[in-house]
Amino acid sequence: MNDAEVLPQNRPVARIDLTAIVNNCQVVRGLATGSRIMAVVKADAYGHGLPQVARAIAPWVDALAVARVAEAVELRKSDIGCDIVVLQGFTSRSELADCAVNHFLPVVHTETQIRLMKEEPELPVWIKVDTGMHRLGLTSSRLQDVSPVLNVVGVMSHLANSDQHDHPMNKAQLSELLSCARGLGCPLSIANSGAVLSLPECHLDWVRPGIMLFGASADGREESRIREAMSLTAPVLSLQSLRVGDSVGYGSTWKASEACRIAVVGVGYADGYPREIDGGEVQTAAGRRPIVGRVSMDMLTILLREEDHLDVGDQVTLWGDGLSIREVVAWAGTVPYTLMTGLTGRVHREYIEP
Structure with a gap:
């Protein structure tokens, strides 16, 4: 021999069970019945293969989200036609142009991005507000000033401790988002995977599941409702x-x-x-x-x-x-x-x- x-x-x-990923999307739908689903497939769909995963789940979600413009471009080149949100937004004029040409929905979170938006004032955008994680986001006080001059389709923030459902910051961040967005009439989003699973009060208009789509919880604990x-x-x-x-x-x-x-x-x-x-x-x-x-x-x-x-x-x-x-x-x-x-x-x- x-x-x-x-x-x-x-x-x-690595064998990727796309059926399991679709199942996990359906679990999200069952948990957040009143919310739309923005499936986060950044980092090559968490190592599972971006175009393959996107094609499998696109019929089951309302939008896809990636971190960077280059990832969004890859999705469009793979003939993914649904809404694509770019969570880090654009970092240059050329990336802003890519967003406009490909109909991406960038997330605006810096003053530099606000200035660049003068070149594409009609482009629909999400705005990210920093409610306490201190990573990305405009200040809460800045949101009301910026919203009238941009074509805002949603306001989001990000929970720092959703893997600990009883952490006091979860309630504080949710309260801050609701307060600063009051009166804008925009869809709101703050729920990542941990919040989808354990914090129904955070589901709001859009949920943004990521790691749970691939069968894991943020903290590595067993979660019987989803499949690896x-x-x-x-x-x-x-x-x-x-x-x-x-x-x-x-x-x-x-x-x-x-x-x-x-x-x-x-x-x-x-x-x-x-x-x-x-x-x-x-x-x-x-x-x-x-x-x-x-x-x-x-x-x-x-x-x-x-x-x-x-x-x-x-x-x-x-x-x-x-x-x-x-x-x-x-x-x-x-x-x-x-x-x-x-x-x-x-x-x-x-x-x-x-």
């Missing part, structure tokens, strides 16, 4: 037999306490699997097996049991079926966003169509 027969594709694979959409697998490259005292990997940080076998798996931090993993496991056909030694650039190693019958070419699940991304997040000391968006171009993506 030659290598091509054993290992036809030496690469990690991504699995990550990689092939076994090699099997090794170790003697007592043999060490594994860089730094020789793990040593065999008894004779054992390990499997070398073809995925590493250059693919986006976190080097910081501590006490992590993978899912094999035989069950969970621990990662031993350091995660390296292209590989990691797992400890097998005596009865395991794993072969070169067999697939190992890093997260997905039988192993939630929530667990990997905990082992890495991070959040789901970083794992999803951190997958690199070396990871092949396959799609399960709805």
Whole structure:
């Protein structure tokens, strides 16, 4: 048997379940029945593939949102015709022109943008107000001055602590938005994923789900109403037999306490699997097996049991079926966003169509 027969594709694979993402859109619709949905698909749809995800969910949402003009342009080039909101707005005259030509809805949040808008005074825009996060947004007092000179189609803000439903800032930020927008008659939006799930009073006219569309909560806790959409697998490259005292990997940080076998798996931090993993496991056909030694650039190693019958070419699940991304997040000391968006171009993506 030659290598091509054993290992036809030496690469990690991310399988994206578009049906799960559509399901999660429907969950949003059920939770926020009186609101319109602005689905946030920035950062390559949180690593799931921007055009593929956008095409799947466009019939189920009222608008899409991205962070940057370049992302919005990519959507238009992919023949996505629905409304596209650019959350960071434009940073130059050329980006403003792109917004006008492609009928994007930029978010205005700086005085520089207000000045540039004199060149496109009829362009519909959202205005972002800083209600306490102190990241992007005009001051509340500035909103009433600016609104009459722009073609404002909505006013938004962003919750800093929606992953903690009882945090006092949630109520304070909502109150500030309602107060400063009073009398404008504009649609309002403040609910991100955490608020969609846990703060119905924040749903208002538009909700802006992001991470929940892909099956995770902002804080990494289990959320039974939504389905994880991504699995990550990689092939076994090699099997090794170790003697007592043999060490594994860089730094020789793990040593065999008894004779054992390990499997070398073809995925590493250059693919986006976190080097910081501590006490992590993978899912094999035989069950969970621990990662031993350091995660390296292209590989990691797992400890097998005596009865395991794993072969070169067999697939190992890093997260997905039988192993939630929530667990990997905990082992890495991070959040789901970083794992999803951190997958690199070396990871092949396959799609399960709805």
